[in-house]
Amino acid sequence: MPSWVEPDYVKHNVTEFQRTGFHGGLNYYRAAEPFFALSAAFKGAKIAQPSFFIWGKADGLKELYSLTIDQMRAGLPGLMGGLELDGIGHWVQHEAADLVSEQLVTFLRSVQRV
Structure with missing residues (x-):
C-alpha cells in the first residue's frame, strides 16, 4: 500500500x-x-466562478487529459491559479492532505465574498 x-x-x-x-x-x-x-x-459554457486547480504530476490521467493551466483558462475564466504537486498521483487530497488543505484555505481566504 x-x-x-x-x-x-x-x-x-x-x-x-x-x-x-x-x-x-x-x-x-x-x-x-x-x-x-x-x-x-452546456458544451462550451464557461465557468466564471473563482477556482483553483490542484493536480498530481504523477496522475496517470494526465496521459489522457494533458491540459495546461493556460488551456484551462479558456473554459474557466475565473481560474485564479493552480498547483502541480511532484510525486503525487490522482488522489491529491489523500496523498498530500496537509498541503491541499493549506492551499484550499489560502485560496478561499483570497476570494471576495459575494
Whole structure:
C-alpha cells in the first residue's frame, strides 16, 4: 500500500465492499455516458466562478487529459491559479492532505465574498 493510505481507511472500504459489493463504484462509470448526453447543452459554457486547480504530476490521467493551466483558462475564466504537486498521483487530497488543505484555505481566504 502507498504510504499515504491509512490502514483504517483501507479496512473500512474493504469491509464495506465485501458487505455491499462494488455496485456503487461500477454505477459511477455506468452513468457516465448518460451524463455526457444530458450535459451536452452546456458544451462550451464557461465557468466564471473563482477556482483553483490542484493536480498530481504523477496522475496517470494526465496521459489522457494533458491540459495546461493556460488551456484551462479558456473554459474557466475565473481560474485564479493552480498547483502541480511532484510525486503525487490522482488522489491529491489523500496523498498530500496537509498541503491541499493549506492551499484550499489560502485560496478561499483570497476570494471576495459575494
